[in-house]
Amino acid sequence: MGRHREFNEETVLDAALEVFWDKGFEGTSFEDLTRATRVARPGLYSAFGNKEALFRKALDRYEDRYMRFMSEALEAPTSREVVRTILEGAVAIMTLNGESRGCLGINGALACSGDGAAIQQELIARRKMAESALRVRLEVARDHGDLLGSANCAMLASYIMTVNHGMAVQAKAGTSKMSLNALIDHVLSTWPSVNTESGN
Structure with a gap:
């Protein structure tokens, strides 16, 4: 019979998540x-296997606990509200x-050496998903007249994700929430909704 573990795996996973979030995958020993x-x-x-396996479990926990707004955003009634929610x-x-x-995902992907290549590719794959x-949600918006017919939905999706990732880097560097929100306001003010005057 195996020895009973003297720790709570959920509590341990939460603690590991915090370390990875702070230091990234590569920077965490x-x-x-x-x-x-x-x-x-x-x-x-x-309990968890090697560091890579533990990071993957921490990443799943992070997405389940903190990133639900991403799926909720796709249910927003307009493309502009989708972007705002994200x-x-x-x-x-x-x-x-x-x-x-x-962001744990961005922090984890930066400065990865060869040893962290598998994790970096995992994070890239998740971001692409x-x-x-x-992109699919924006195509629906365009087809229903919420976005301009000429809108390049693949480019717009890439743009929003790039802004998102850039804000993550800036936030980690200490940029204030107020400054980041001002950037969001600018993005929304230039969003190619059909009804641009009302901002809907």
């Missing part, structure tokens, strides 16, 4: 993880509790 979780290396290996939701998480947190879902 196993010593950081054992210190934050208060679980020795053998215990972490037994960008405002992202900024709220990037500056959670008044801290310069950035999000961008693809946004």
Whole structure:
């Protein structure tokens, strides 16, 4: 019979998530993880596998806990509200509790060496899935007359995701929530809705 674990895996995963969010995948050592979780290396290996496997579990938890606004945004009635919900939701998480947190996915993808290539590719794939879902939603908006008929939905989806990722980097560098929200206002003011005068 295996030895009963003397720690709560959910609590440990939460602690690991915080470390990865702060330091990124590459910048997080196993010593950081054992210190934050208060679980020795053998215990972490037994419960979660290697650092890469633990990061993937932390990323899934992050998306489930903090990124639900992304799927909710796709249900918004207009493309402009879709974009507003995505960008405002992202900024709220990037500056959670008044801290310069950035985004776990972006933090994790930056400065990855060869050892972190698999994680970097995983994060790129997840971002591409999000961008693809946004593109499809914008195409629906265009087909229903909410966006200009000439709108390039693939380009618009790429634009919004690029703005989102750029804000994550800026937030991590300490840019204020007020400044990030001002950027969102600019994006929305130039959004190619059919009814641009009312902002709908």
